[in-house]
Every structure is written in C-alpha cells, then in structure tokens.
Amino acid sequence: MSTQSDQSLTVADVMLTMDACPVADERTILKEVLEAMDKHRLGVVCIVDQAMHLTGILTEGDVRRKLLRVQKPLAALLADDVITHAVKSPISITADVQLMDALDLMGEKKIWDLPVVDADMKVVGLLHLHQAIRGVLDTLQQS
C-alpha cells in the first residue's frame, strides 16, 4: 500500500494533539480515568507523572482483564490509583517517525494506540489507528 506521497507522512501529521488526547496523573482514581476515556471516545489513557513523562498506559482491555481476574468490589477497584492497573513502560513513538513505520509497529504489536513522546519521554500526543489509516487513505486518494 506504500506510495511515494504517504512515505512522507509522519506521525506528527495525523496524531491526536494534547487537547484530544486523554492523559491522567498516576494517582488519578480508576473511575475518573474511565470517565476520561468516555469523554474522549477512546479506549485508552496515557498515564503521566507530574512532569508529563509517560509512565504507563491503560486501555479498556486492561480494565476488562482486571475485572475478570481481580475479585474486588467494584467500588474498591474504582478507587484504586490508575497506575496500579496501568501497563508500565508502554511502547511509544516520536512524532517525526514515518507514519508507515508507525503502522508497521502497531500491526506487529497488535495495538490500536501509540503514545507519542518527545526526546524526554514527555507525552505530546497519541497516534490512534483510525487517524493513521485515514491519513494514509487520504494520501492515496490524492495521488
């Protein structure tokens, strides 16, 4: 599916910028993080420390697996710090990476979302599979 023009697309061209990217502090309770997912209509939240460094990622799938495994009352689960349930040190990418390389990575890892970070591991956006595919398709149609 590669073309000359889509090779020039980078992650920065299609990623969700911070205003559209759900981000939560490590100590935010799980209930509020689920609300953030709901608000942004995404199944993922980037977990950050106070300096916005990426420390984890929590997906709907993580919550689903936790619900099946942890026999806590729902009120107790919802009161947990989100970092307790997050995937620590998640896969991430930088904004200058070619979009096709990012798509390759997402396919290889079977993930729908990739946190985008700068050189200091600070979150600058989120690459969501839908936007990535839309970017590629738009480029193909234009060419």
Place this chain on the structure above:
Amino acid sequence: MTNKTIHLRSSHFDEIQIGHGKDLVLIAGPCAIESRDHSMRMAEMIGGVCDKLGVRWIFKACYDKDCRSSPSSFHGLGLDDGLQILADVREAHGVPVTSDFSDPSWGPATGEVCDMVQVPAYLCRQTSMLRAAAATGKPVHLKKGQFMSPWNMKNSCRKLEAFGNDQILLTDRGTFFGYNMLVNDMRCFPIMQETGYPVCYDATHSIQLPTSMGNISGGQREFIPHLTRAAAACGIEALFMEVHDDPPNAMSDANTVLDFKYLEVVLAQAKAMHEMRQELRAKWGEDNVHPE
C-alpha cells in the same frame, strides 16, 4: 505505593515514629479528660506499664466529647481547661499528647498543644474538619468511619494531602453491622495500608455496641484480647486503647474502656504479636499471594 512514616517531634520527648517496620506504638488514656489529677494519675500508670514493656506511647484524652448519645452525658472539661491539662501531662511525664476535636474552629488551639490531632470517625470525610486538621501541621490521626469502606478512606487522605498534610495515621474502630453492632473486618488493615500510610487498631471502640443501651453505648470488652492479637497479626503499626482505672465510674465510654489492671496483659501480647509479624516478614517477605 511508598510506605510513609509519621513523626511526632517535640522538645518534651524523644521522637516517636509510626510506620512500616517500626516498633508498635500505643495511643492510650481515658476517653475524656475527667480532671487534672485523674489525667496525671492515668499518665503515670500507663507510662509505667509502657516503660516496663518497652513500648513508646502517646497519651490520649479528649477535652470535648461531641458525639455523646445524650445531651446530659459528660462532654468534657472544654477546650481551654482540657488543653491546659494535656500540656501539663506532657510537661510532667515527657509523653506526647493527643485529643480529637469535633469542630473546625477548635483545630488551631488543639494543634497548638497536641503532638498529633485526631479526627473523629463520624467526621472522617468532612472537608472542613480535614482542612482544619491539616492546617495544624501536626500528624493527623484519622479514624475510619463506621460507615466507610476501607478503600474509600483514600478520598479523605487525598483531601488532607491537598491541604498540605501527608502525616496520616489511619485507624479501624469497627464497621457497622446492622444496628447497634460493630464488627472488625481485618481486611481493613492491608487495604488501608495500600495508601502508604501506617494503620492503627482501636481495640476499645471496636467492641462498642453503639447506643445499644438506649441513650448510651454498650460494649463487649471480653473480646478485646482476641481482636487485638488478630489486628497485630495483620500488621498494624499502632494500637489505640482507652484505659481507665475505674471503668464503672468512667465519665465517658464506661462500657468499653479497658480496665487498667488488664493493660499489661493485652499490650504485652500485642507487642509480642507485632514482633512476630516483623520476624515473619523478614523471613518470608511481604504478603503477595495474588499479584494483580
């Protein structure tokens, strides 16, 4: 979550630390300050037992019991006289002192005198109370409300932290089980420890039968030893007990205070259980049989 240690510091006594891996600390005294002489006598008596057993302790007595069931029940000596007595006890016995307070406006004066301030269980989620407690700058002894789940105590901790105080001791004093009955859910301790703050067991209020006698509370003191040993085995870092030398004539909580003559036998066993728990932790590690 990083384990936190709370520190009681004053020129009147050597620093006391309450936290993970530290020695068990006792918080004890009569429920209410009945008189200067009685407080001094109780401090002398409890201090003697603690010295004998090698247990650091904090003298606790309240100057105003605002949660009494009847308007005719003894409320206490009041803010000014009560705090002066607590200051005198600390001066005379070199022991830290603490009292609860039931109105935010009492916070500054309480914090001025007390080395730790206590928020009553019924008020454990009141923002104005937590703001006042935090503002004292002293460690805050926060009792879990009888109506609260242990995991929801995190919300109260977050309020204290937001108001600038992260010196918190969390105590279980029983959970309502239907009407006029409390039970101890021993899961409270590891659950509240997930906040990182040390936890305490209130051995005398836990056996209370709240307002079971119409206009006062009853109690089942016979269970104090059993429940105290169980709590110590669960890994508490402090033990709270109201102690009186003449329970039938105690002016507050006469049906739940521990008779002083039993203090040594209960405290010695709690200390032994605590030390055994520490040894077991050193040998076998932290409890983690179901990692999430």
